[in-house]
Amino acid sequence: MPCFKNRMPNLEKLEESLCKIPDDEVLGEIAALLPECAINKFRVGRSRIYDEPREEESNLEAFTMILDNSCQSVVLMKVDGHNVTFPSQCCRKLYSTILNEEPDEVIRIPQNCSTWHELRRFRVTGSRCYELFTYNGPNWNTKAEKYFWPKSFTNKFTKHGLEYEDEARRAFIDATGCNVVQCGMVVSHSNKWMGYSPDGIIFENGHPAALLEIKCPWNGAKQTITEVVRTCDYISDQSLKRKHKFYGQIQMGMAMLNLKKCFLVLYAAFDRSILILEEEYDEEFAENMIIRIKKKYFENMIHIICDKDDK
Template identity: 45%
Template sequence: MDSRVVMVSINDYFMYMGGNTNSRRIYEGEEVFNAGHVILCGKVPSEKDVKDTVTIHALCLQTSSLQSAPHTIQGELNMTSNRPTVLNMNCSCKSGSSGRCKHISAVLIHCTRNNINNFEQLSQTDLKCKWSTANVKSNTKEVYKPVEIKAMPCFQKHWPKPIITISKEMEKNILENIGRRVEPIDDSRIINYQDIKCNLILNNASQSITMMQLSSVEVTIENCCKNFLLINLNEDPAVILETTKLSQKEWFVQRKFRITGSRIYEIFTYSSNNWITKNDRYFNPKNITNKFINHGLKYEERARNCFIDNFKVDVCTCGLIVPHNNNWLGYSPDGVVFVDNKPIALLEIKCPFYGKSLFLDYLMDLSGKAKQLIVKYGKNKNNGN
């Protein structure tokens, strides 16, 4: 028997999970572990018979359904040294195929605090029967059985004494009718249409042939860059789309390390070889404001409303669009045009400062397009469809 004390290091845990202390998968994983939801973690015989590789198997209670069958977690650890490294992990939950859900996070935290060599040896029979035949299931149901609020110890001392006494029948009727209305609410009135549109926008971005082709391009990068991308570009695109619309500060954070629509032109046309200076200026841009920018911000909403009124279309405003398959890219349109509940075009608004003193015909050429002095659209070559 191996007498070494072997545990996953905190550093290797963070390296595999690809997050920081503010990442949901990290702090939720710790909460799951501290709640005692990891009810089993042991070693099983490896099917691959690979030397210095250990296969672990764990059971973790479902947070949303504690009395249901637990999630199963499997993974492989490289045990060539006293600091085992995580090779791969998988969980039976909806997010488990990514290998980095909160249940996997909790199991790996368990591996950072316990000697892996002392893990229980499990057989395939043990795995199937552990939940149903052991006391684990009955104990879990007992611990997490529902109780009334007034029965909770932390609440009992604050429970007010009843001023009046009512019958059990009257109490039952009151509780059953709390929140009820005479007229039922129409379901269509409580649907969050903004969330639906956000999903349609992200799905459209993921289905782009250009985006699919781009994601399949193999690029060799150093491990330090891989880890940097995992840590800094790990947010869910749907969350980014919503939060960057509500917070300009979050918008700056999410676009900082991405190639975006408004900044790709300067990368595409960069001819010098001084990338150290270029990178510093790109990732740490100065906050510039002038009369031209202020003019555009002032009239952007008015221009958008004019477009909607003239073309009779639905325009959805959103935050930073990040395609799932290329999360190093981003684009912040001034609006997404919807026709028949489908996103068909991006709206890009330009409010030329010359418009304060000149008529529209001066700003347009004979074909009806904006003159080059107004808009430099080299970046359009890079935006794609």
């Protein structure tokens, strides 16, 4: 039974002629009957997307190149062609009404602003993809609800990372001379349920060439980077461990952005020391991970958004 049925007496009639009704009219009826639903709040939020401060106009050409390069990702093409089953018709209709922002506008919204948080709410993102990839538990309703509506919190670790990210990026640029472009979230044209917000994209000869990801460990506030790495649980032999959320994060990033390498920067604010690791694209891992996540997203998670609106 569609999730909205008990709350929308006209739904059966609407279903019969849905293909003939403009999307705005469908959304308008939902909004009128369910003003507090997630769909309506997300729709209203979309109308404010252009009011947010956006990146400098000088970056627009670079943003276009980033999105054009992303469209050529072989893995994303394969993921798009991998069919999944919606758990019910309401989920199919819901998916057609959300996550429809234009990628060339989303990429201009600065990271960590309120609109950026809303744009990523119902998407699988780099920092959260590995937890879905590895989750095989039975309680998907709870998992999905916590994923889509997480409790807001900020701890000393996240504060430290945000505080020193710009400093770490500058240290990387000073050490390498690389041309680093910053942007908002990159949304897949063919897989709108995915989004990735890089710490930077390195350009070479005017084209995207590598992903930049930055980690500022908390103990780097009082230790050098050499000391930090000795006790780091995700680095082994100067390389990122495969079975770790950061590995999943950068592999999703390279798949989405169609890049073959990632520079992972570890930064110690204590003495402004850095460690730069060059990680290669693992296409087989990325493809397997993203296809499995897509199946879980559509078959186990998206229905919870409908359920939320039905309550």
